[in-house]
Amino acid sequence: MTTGSKTTTIFLTTLCGLLLTILGLMQEWPRFAWPALAVFLVGVPAVAFKIAAVRRGPLKVDVEEQRTDPPIERRELHVRHVALPSNWADYDFLFSATVRWYPLEVSGNDPVLNPAGLAVEAVLDRARLITEQREPGRPSLVQHELSGALSRMRPDPTGHLQAMAEDITLVLREHDQERLNRLAEVRKDKAVWEHQRKYEQSKRQYxxxxxxxxxxxxxxWWLSKNDDHVEKTVADLGLLAQLTSAANDTDVPERLRDLMPRPHDERPAPDTLQEPAPPLEPEPMPADLFEAFLDSMGFTDGDVRRPILVKQIADVIRTQDQHETAEDLLRRFDPPASFTPDVGEPPTSTHGTTDETPAASPFERKTDGQ
Incomplete structure (x- = not known):
């Protein structure tokens, strides 16, 4: 009889004793009935235990049989950034995971000196069979695929242990990921450009x-674009004929040439001109204009005051950063290097004045002589 059976027997006996005691008190049993009830409650469990022992018979307890099997010894190892090939050359995945394994009972005398190495090798072989067939553009998707494929214990090729992997992480090197991002942008830009080019080709063909x-x-076509405005379309017939001829690299038909628009400043054809057009005169230079000014003021060629005035004007122009115009004036009129005043006139200062009274300019002397 097991321990559970013994406990149940004692519990039921106690319960029956309580019920019989309550019944005896209610029925007012005689005094001799109470000792008999006590003997009955004690004897029933003893008889039940005896009968169970007779049925089971003698049993030798074997200490070896009582021993439980030893628990399966599990091991684990964390690997980081192991390069696994992808479907593209030179673009490797970086694999990180926790490898778990447990040894198998192998017949023969072939001990495993490094079970961790066998387990890691088995997991990496299983992972490589998947990664070498996947493109590197979506490492997160391949990571979830590996998590499912490596989540089951499988024996290694030698049969010494079973291995699996968990906490899997799969990424690309940072510079490889940047290159893939740039390639993706170029492919998308190229696709947009191709669509634009095909659209333009289709439009030109149309x-x-x-x-x-x-x-x-x-x-x-023009009539449909202008909502059936016939007057506008008729007014644009010449423009449409010119546009069509230009598009087909042909001349405008003779019957439509009178409808072509003419610019407002268009001149008549050469055969209708009465006189040849006068040649265009070159634009006068500043020296020419200044010479005309001197002649109009009476400073003709040979007048001694003419080069002096030119020298003064050239100095003024040179202060305005017009050196080229000043040099042109000096070359044209060839003034003397220095001015020598007439005999009998007082000497002038550097500003053309005496020490006491200002000297009369050539313009004033000419006025006095008149």
């Missing part, structure tokens, strides 16, 4: 082969 095929097609 205009050249349909809209501007001839003047009639252009007129119909």
């Amino acid at each position: 205009l050249s082969e349909d809209v501007l095929k001839d003047t009639g097609s252009a007129v119909v």
Whole structure:
């Protein structure tokens, strides 16, 4: 009889004793009935234990059989940043995970000196079979695929242990990820450019082969664009004919040339000109204009005051950073290097004045002589 059976027997006996005691008190049993009840409650469990022992018979307890099997010894090792090949050359995944394993009972005398190495090798072989078939553009997706494939214990090729992996992380090197991002941007830009190019080609083909095929097609297209405004379309017939001819690299038909628009400043054809157009005169230079000014003021060629005035004007122009114009004036009129006053006139200072009274300018002397 097991311990559970013994406990149940004692519990039931105690419960029956309480019920019989309550019944005896209610029925007012005689005094001799109470000792008999006590003997009954004690004897029933003893008889039950005896009968159970007779049925089981003698049993020898074997100490070896009582021993429980030793628990399976599990091991683990964390690996970091192991390079695994991808489907693209030179783009490797970096694999990190926790490798777990437990040894198997192997017949023969072949001890495993480094079970961790066998377990890691088995896990990496399983992972490499997956990564070498995947492109490096989506490492997170491949990471979840590896988490499912490596989550089951499987024996290694030698049969010494079973291994699995958990806490898997799969990434790319930082510079490889940057290159892939740039390649993705270029591919997307190229796709947009291809769509734009095809759109432009389609539009040009539509205009050249349909809209501007001839003047009639252009007129119909223009009429549909202007909501059936016939007057506007008729007014633009010459422009449409010119546009159609330019698109097809042909001359405007003779019947439509009178409808072509003419600019407001258009001159008549050469055969209608009565006189040849006068040649364009060159634009006068500053020295020419200044010479005309001197002649108009009476300072003709040979007048001694003419070079002096030119020298003064050249000095003024040179102060305005017009050196080229000043040199042109000096070359044109060839003034003397220095001015020598007439005999009998008082000497002038550097500013053309005496020490006491200002000297009369050539303009004033000419006025006095008149």
